[in-house]
Amino acid sequence: MRGKKLLLFLMSLLVFSCNNDDFDVGYIGIKQVQHMHADGKIKLMVDVASEAVKLNVDAEDQKISQNVASGVAQTIVIEGMEEGDHVLTLTTEDAHGRISDPLIHYIHVYGEEYCKTLKVRTPVGMDYQDGKIIFKFNAASADHKYSLCSYIKTGDQPTVDTLKADAIELSLRDVDFTKGYEFHSYYAPTDRTYEFFDGGSEQMEWGKVKVQHAKDMVTEVHLQTDDAGDAWGGSIAKLFDGIVDGGNFYHAGTESVLPLTFTVDLGKEVELLQMDIDARPGFGHRLSKRYDIYGHVDLINAETETSCADLDAWETEMFSKGWKKIGYIDVALAQTGNAKTVIKFDDGVDGARYIRIRCDKNWENSQYLNLGEITFYVNAIYNN
């Protein structure tokens, strides 16, 4: 189509160049054309010559004529265009009905196919530094010049930030962590987009951003009344080494009497959201029936002497030493095989770095407590 129009254009020049009658010779009626994009639409901004009284646009299957004020830039919106490349032919008429030389203008229209590539630029990760939330995105595909990310606190007005297609971070200040947020993405295929293309929206929960706590930050702590779990080749350290197999475990010994406790250092103060406790594979019946979980920000004067067998007496000493109870779980169903116990701290807890875990009787009712691995999940935007 483009070639056909170009040929017509060249032929028209040929006709005009062969005609020496000044009265019929074309003239420059269009000084400049610019266009902007929207969904299935094009907006033309046309500078016409001072003698023009009418502007004609041939948009292939649409022909538009409008009267123009002398010498004034004209705006024309052409709607309902098919997606793809188009050739526009523009002319003007003067007061004598003379048609100007045609001006050929090439455009690309964006529509349904382009919109299929759009999606919410949902953050794939986030960080919290110096009072700022930093959202991390995947880069938008190359079809997009940039996107607008509109985020809104529930019930408040949206704030809009422009995000270039290759931008992968967006920093926000003054964020209220307690409220949910909505992310809405709009896209622009070119710099000359005048109505943005809708990529949809997604609700975000900012209050708690659960991420797995790095295993290599967790280390063993052994308080004097803790059980080291070092019978049969086990140890506390094997609870957070990332290995879950039958030979890698915490294993209470024959002298151990349940309940018992052990303690770990998470490496920094965190808001703990969840603990997953994997059984030693094949030994789910040696998982605890009940876990009581405590947190402390440091271990200064945190040692205890009371036996944890008497929960009330032991907790009295624990609390007097600064330990806070994060939560507990009574496991409802008998644990067997490769069981996993998931403990969620839905209400959120104060920050803690040291986690002490009291394990009650096991499902086998033996003295052996077997645990395979513990995975901690923390609030990524927790800031102490």
Ligand SMILES: [Ca+2]
């Ligand atoms: Ca392990």
